[in-house]
Amino acid sequence: MRVSPALAADIIATAHELADVARVATLSHFRTRALTAETKETDRFDPVTAADRLSEERMRAVLARRRPEDGILGEEFGSLAGSSGLTWVLDPIDGTRGYLSGTPTWGVLISVRDAEGVLFGIIDQPYIGERFEGGLGRAQMRGPLGEAALAVRPPRPLSEAILFTTFPEIGTEAEGAAFRRVAPRTKLVRYGMDCYAYALIAAGQIDLVIEAGLQAYDVQAPIAVIEAAGGIVTDWQGRPAQEGGRILAASSRELHAEAMALLNG
Structure with missing residues (x-):
């Protein structure tokens, strides 16, 4: 509208x-x-x-x-x-x-x-x-x-990225295994920050958030804030994520693509 x-x-x-x-x-x-x-x-x-x-x-x-x-x-x-x-x-x-x-x-x-x-x-x-x-x-x-x-960090390779997640607290075994394909390729992984992790992408402090099992009310505000700061938020297949589910938020499209390829095997 x-x-x-x-x-x-x-x-x-x-x-x-x-x-x-x-x-x-x-x-x-x-x-x-x-x-x-x-x-x-x-x-x-x-x-x-x-x-x-x-x-x-x-x-x-x-x-x-x-x-x-x-x-x-x-x-x-x-x-x-x-x-x-x-x-x-x-x-x-x-x-x-x-x-x-x-x-x-x-x-x-x-x-x-x-x-x-x-x-x-x-x-x-x-x-x-x-x-x-x-x-x-x-x-x-x-x-x-x-x-x-608010402005996301400049593009960087996955090997230089900081990744946040609530795994292993949430997600299925298969989703956890997908996350573990990405995590060892990053520079640093931190856990359990909930919505604050998404704010840190928008503030230019970190590069990636990977989660699963989210609802619409968990993700719609982070989508608005991250996209306004120049980042990207989708599901693990690159589709719109406003209804929740499996979430991949990134500071750049290049980093998003690199992480998404690993999540999908």
Whole structure:
């Protein structure tokens, strides 16, 4: 859909208000001794906390006031149909395992999409106070060191790349084996950063993220932020990845192609 300057400005302002209220909600429970979690699944620990629910409830309340005609897809409370052609996609805490553990690598993911794809996204890390945004002509971050433009690292071969992942925590045995075809070819591999790893691609700190088993709310904000910074995000076959699944995010098309060839054997 065509996004006018006035609509773009309202989308951006609304997204930042969502991030602001989610920041307060998540920090109200973070690193508190009373924090507990339930699990969504029986065969593995897939946690959800009161902070997840509170964060999404407060974001939905903002949307009900500011953009009632838009649809919503949220991790905790599902889908709400809209009539405007726009849908807000919300992950109130991406990385709840990290949140429970007290690490500052979880985040709040906010994006808005139309029928063609993601228009704008925010990756927010409330405890550090860093916010990464991309789309609608913006590619920037702000945090304790001030504001900076987002731009991916210059192209480099796989042998010089820094790779992040949540393997082996997620993924099937076959997906893990595919990841292990790539990892030894890189310069450095780090684990378990959740959405913060995608922010680091956009900030020009790392080169690759490889994951599997993701949902739309896990990946749509990272897609917007990374693409605005000059990177690429697809599935493992190079197809659009906005619905989640197996994700390959890279700082350059050349590096993306090299990693994708190894993932596919």
